[in-house]
Amino acid sequence: MRDLRAFYRALLRRYGPQKWWPAEGPFEVMVGAILTQNTAWTNVEKAIATLKSNGLLDPRRLDEMDAGTLALAIRPAGYFNVKAMRLKSFVRWFLDRFAGDVERMKRTAPGPLREELLAVKGVGPETADSILLYALGAPTFVVDQYTYRLATRHGLVAEDAGYDDLKEVFETRLRGDARLYNEFHALIVAVGKECCRPVARCESCPLRRFLARRGF
């Protein structure tokens, strides 16, 4: 793939603006980022709806409640015991560090903030980058399984590329802003829903044909 920006424009024409992240506010994005770990978004929606209808979509409420009760509330999101603990460790850090204030969080430089996020139990690279990009608007490219499969099967990176390798490839080749990274990642997920499945031959997949038609 020679021109990533052209690829992006092609995807945008094909799929249209994705309007990510599907949430009402920054804190909802952060909660969703943890809940959607290895989980279909439709399941996360159910969990978020329950939290919302019970007034629990609030850092202080989550911090106060016990993990078992929280686990029951987020049950449809899967791994509910694990994720209850992850939500609690995250909000504890969020309250300690920024008093639960997103604006205060935004004033911290993205680089150091990413390291701090990674130190929170239950927050790995994708969750950290999702929070930085989609909750705070920081120019950080989010890598996920779809990104990995698309990039390896369409000649962007080697099979053994790791998270940071992929992130670097996209950021250096795009040299874009938060707006571009936001839309591009969302488009990659849209592609992933019809192409580049875990077990699939990409030689004749719709994306390959689409790319060939456009000269990639």
Add this chain to the structure above:
DNA sequence: TGCCAGGCCGGGT
């Protein structure tokens, strides 16, 4: 009916 979904952690090599 399995396979899959917008990962991450902890323990073992």
Add this chain to the structure above:
DNA sequence: ACCCGGCATGGC
């Protein structure tokens, strides 16, 4: 520095 098992629900 990898590699692997565990974690769990819901949709197709």
